[in-house]
Amino acid sequence: MKRAWIGCICLGSMLWGCQPEPDAMLLLDQFVVSTNYDNDVNFQSYSTYSIATDTIGFVSNQSNDTILIQKDTDYPRPVLQKVVANLNSMGYTRVGRNENPDMRINVYVVNNYDLYQQVVYPNYYYPSYYGYGYGYGGYYGGYVNTYESNTGSLVVEILDLKTITPDNKVKVIWGAYMGDLYSSIDVIKQSEEAIDQAFIQSPYLHN
Amino acid sequence: MKQYLIIFFLGVTGMASAQDSYFYFNWDVNFPLTNTEWIGSSSARGAKLGFRKFIGSESKFSIGLDVNWAYYEEYKPTETFQQPGGAITTDYFNDIFQAGAVASGQYYFPLGNGERFFPYAGIGLGASRNAYKVSYNIYSDEEESWGFLARPEAGILVRIGERRKLGLMAGVHYDFSTAKSESYGYDNFMNAGFQLGIMMMQW
Numbered sequence: 001m002k003r004a005w006i007g008c009i010c011l012g013s014m015l016w017g018c019q020p021e022p023d024a025m026l027l028l029d030q031f032v033v034s035t036n037y038d039n040d041v042n043f044q045s046y047s048t049y050s051i052a053t054d055t056i057g058f059v060s061n062q063s064n065d066t067i068l069i070q071k072d073t074d075y076p077r078p079v080l081q082k083v084v085a086n087l088n089s090m091g092y093t094r095v096g097r098n099e100n101p102d103m104r105i106n107v108y109v110v111n112n113y114d115l116y117q118q119v120v121y122p123n124y125y126y127p128s129y130y131g132y133g134y135g136y137g138g139y140y141g142g143y144v145n146t147y148e149s150n151t152g153s154l155v156v157e158i159l160d161l162k163t164i165t166p167d168n169k170v171k172v173i174w175g176a177y178m179g180d181l182y183s184s185i186d187v188i189k190q191s192e193e194a195i196d197q198a199f200i201q202s203p204y205l206h207n
Numbered sequence: 208m209k210q211y212l213i214i215f216f217l218g219v220t221g222m223a224s225a226q227d228s229y230f231y232f233n234w235d236v237n238f239p240l241t242n243t244e245w246i247g248s249s250s251a252r253g254a255k256l257g258f259r260k261f262i263g264s265e266s267k268f269s270i271g272l273d274v275n276w277a278y279y280e281e282y283k284p285t286e287t288f289q290q291p292g293g294a295i296t297t298d299y300f301n302d303i304f305q306a307g308a309v310a311s312g313q314y315y316f317p318l319g320n321g322e323r324f325f326p327y328a329g330i331g332l333g334a335s336r337n338a339y340k341v342s343y344n345i346y347s348d349e350e351e352s353w354g355f356l357a358r359p360e361a362g363i364l365v366r367i368g369e370r371r372k373l374g375l376m377a378g379v380h381y382d383f384s385t386a387k388s389e390s391y392g393y394d395n396f397m398n399a400g401f402q403l404g405i406m407m408m409q410w
Contacts, residue, residue: 020252020278022300022342030285032344036293151345180345201287201294 029185031154031178031194035202038173043205046162048095049087049103051080057108068109075188076107082192083107083156086199091207104159104170109181111152152181154191156198174205228260228269229364231376233404237277239303240397246281246301253277255402259313261410269313273331273358277398279303299343305396307356307384309333325364332357337386337396354386354395364406376406 037043054070054077070077083105084094095101158174176198184190199205235253239246259271280302287296309331318324335356340349362378384396 019304019338020280020302022280022282022302024342024345026282027298027300027342027344030298030344032295032297032346034293034295039292183345197296201289201296 025185028180028183029190031180031184031190033194033197033201034177035198036175036177037202037204038171041160041173043173044207046092046102046160047207048093048099048101049105049158050095050097050099050101051084051087051105051107053077053080056080057106058111059108060111060113062111062113075191078188079154079191079195080107082195086195090199090205100161102160102162103173104161106155106157106159108155109152110155111150111182114149115147150182151179153177153179154181154194156195174202176202227266227410228258228271229374229406229408229410230256230258231404231406232256233376233378233402235275235277235400235402237279237382237398237400239279240399241395242392245391245393246279246303248279248281250277250279252280253400255404257311259311266410267315269315269327269329271311271313272308273311273333274306274308276304276306277400279305297343299341301391302340302342303396304338304340305335305384305386305398307333307335307358307382309356309358311358311360313360322369323366325366326362327364328359328361330357330359335382335384335386335396337384337388337393339388339391339393341391348390350388350390352386352388354384356382356384356386358382362402364408366408372408374406374408376402376404378402 056068056076056079058065058068068076087105088094092103154177156176156178157172159170160173161170164170176195178191178194178198181187181191233255234251235255237250237253239248239250253276255273255275257271257273259269261269280300283299283301285296285298287294310333311329311331313327313329315325315327318326333356334353336351336353338349338351340347358380360378360380362376365375365377367373367375379401380399382396382398382400386396387393
């Protein structure tokens, strides 16, 4: 009996260590902020920009909505205001869309929802994965575990309206990618902080 | 990994009834010695267990099998990494999960009447699997590698009572593993550690 007890403690301790994960909550209170820019662009040659007031784009694989509007959610306005505040502080001037701006600011959320399943065969060490809607479960006594993940990024892009191609294409000269929105603790506050950080780590954006 | 541990555990508990042998389970505290800028913090999350059987009529030598795991983790505050054409800012965890298995041999030094205290020195040779991982927000990057593991070790077995089969065990060890990670700057992985725990003696 004593040996069984000790064995249980030992085994439990060993399995507890397979494999530990860091404290996720510590990592979720701020976004990862990634920025890219076009090395060939002189950002000082731009002076004006246009941006929407209460609407941001929405790209999702689970919804047909293409925009987020302030009247439906509190998210767009503070995000857009924070982008505007940063651009203004860097010396750029906001103008209307019809006032021939040098830059267009695109702000949108990319939502990626994944559902995937894993067939588990007891006593079989190599579980097989397949995408949702494919494959089959229950084969040879196996059972199906279903997982879902819902991730989202806030994207801010600067488009160059000074060099529109003959076929009306514009170039993205700066982009900021911030996430994850769906695992955040305070999505609006963290989005605002992330936007500030995106501009802080892009000092070349001064007019 | 869990399956291997279960198989091993069932095996060693079965063998533990053999004569002139002992099974042990130790708490294992480790200190990384390689690339301590990446992770320099000590790890109290580790365990080691094994089975050892005495050979020879004088019980001065034993051979056995040891398995262990250790988890190292270090939080890195928010940092901005400049890259060509951009930058990325995040806070993150670096962590290493190390699991090893070695075949080992020990020599026991005579002490007192030879009934209660059994100091020993030994070496284990085997393999380790190291998983080097960076976690940031919900994302992570990981590199996993296997390598040769060498572990010199010294310690002492203490029988609690002359008729009891339960004993205490303490030891220090040094591990050298060739499990490398090019992404995170490890040509090898070395650590020192001490272990403390219990054992079941069969003699």
